[in-house]
Amino acid sequence: xxxxxxxxxxxxxxxxxxxxxxxxxxxxxxxxxxxxxxxxxxxxxxxxxxxxxxxxxxxxxxxxxxxxxxxxxxxxxxxxxxxxxxxxxxxxxxxxxxxxxxxxxxxxxxxx
Amino acid sequence: xxxxxxxxxxxxxxxxxxxxxxxxxxxxxxxxxxxxxxxxxxxxxxxxxxxxxxxxxxxxxxxxxxxxxxxxxxxxxxxxxxxxxxxxxxxxxxxxxxxxxxxxxxxxxxx
Numbered sequence: 001x002x003x004x005x006x007x008x009x010x011x012x013x014x015x016x017x018x019x020x021x022x023x024x025x026x027x028x029x030x031x032x033x034x035x036x037x038x039x040x041x042x043x044x045x046x047x048x049x050x051x052x053x054x055x056x057x058x059x060x061x062x063x064x065x066x067x068x069x070x071x072x073x074x075x076x077x078x079x080x081x082x083x084x085x086x087x088x089x090x091x092x093x094x095x096x097x098x099x100x101x102x103x104x105x106x107x108x109x110x111x112x
Numbered sequence: 113x114x115x116x117x118x119x120x121x122x123x124x125x126x127x128x129x130x131x132x133x134x135x136x137x138x139x140x141x142x143x144x145x146x147x148x149x150x151x152x153x154x155x156x157x158x159x160x161x162x163x164x165x166x167x168x169x170x171x172x173x174x175x176x177x178x179x180x181x182x183x184x185x186x187x188x189x190x191x192x193x194x195x196x197x198x199x200x201x202x203x204x205x206x207x208x209x210x211x212x213x214x215x216x217x218x219x220x221x222x223x
Contacts, residue, residue, distance in 0.1 A: 100157060103147075
């Protein structure tokens with residue numbers, strides 16, 4: 001019973017490129033959350049999804065960021081035209097409706 | 113002011129000491145989580161509490177809903193306990209189970 005799988009673990013992008021971060025939730029978990037941890041800062045909520053639906057995206061930057069959780073396949077966090085300020089650790093968590101989060105190992109994005 | 117405040121920010125202890133990390137919150141919650149984050153590593157959920165007390169090995173978590181306060185205790189601390197400990201709450205009025213986090217407590221246990 002694999003945990004929450006995130007890939008890649010490390011991602012380097014040049015300014016202006018696109019970054020795609022993937023998250024496969026634990027088996028049986030229908031809720032996916034994306035959180036961002038900027039350097040030297042705490043974790044901040046970005047978006048909450050269920051299959052094929054965005055439930056709460058109040059933490060997402062208004063531009064360049066999007067997320068999806070398709071019927072088949074992993075959840076994707078997509079960042080277009082990356083800037084240096086996007087460099088951070090991005091964590092995905094999944095949960096059943098009871099709300100106990102299981103976290104992935106994170107994707108560390110570095111924009112050069 | 114953050115909705116979730118942790119103290120202390122940094123804590124250094126000698127191996128074997130009893131450790132307490134505190135968390136206060138200012139909003140209504142439906143659950144409180146304690147998380148552990150190792151350097152360069154992922155995040156592990158330690159506890160989820162909505163009342164009372166929970167124990168797992170050398171870790172004990174308590175919550176007082178009336179006082180809006182939770183504590184994480186580590187008994188007989190060990191250098192491998194060195195990590196950042198994060199308090200997170202599920203706000204009562206939000207949809208789903210999204211978490212709001214404290215800034216974390218950096219714990220260093222010296223041998």
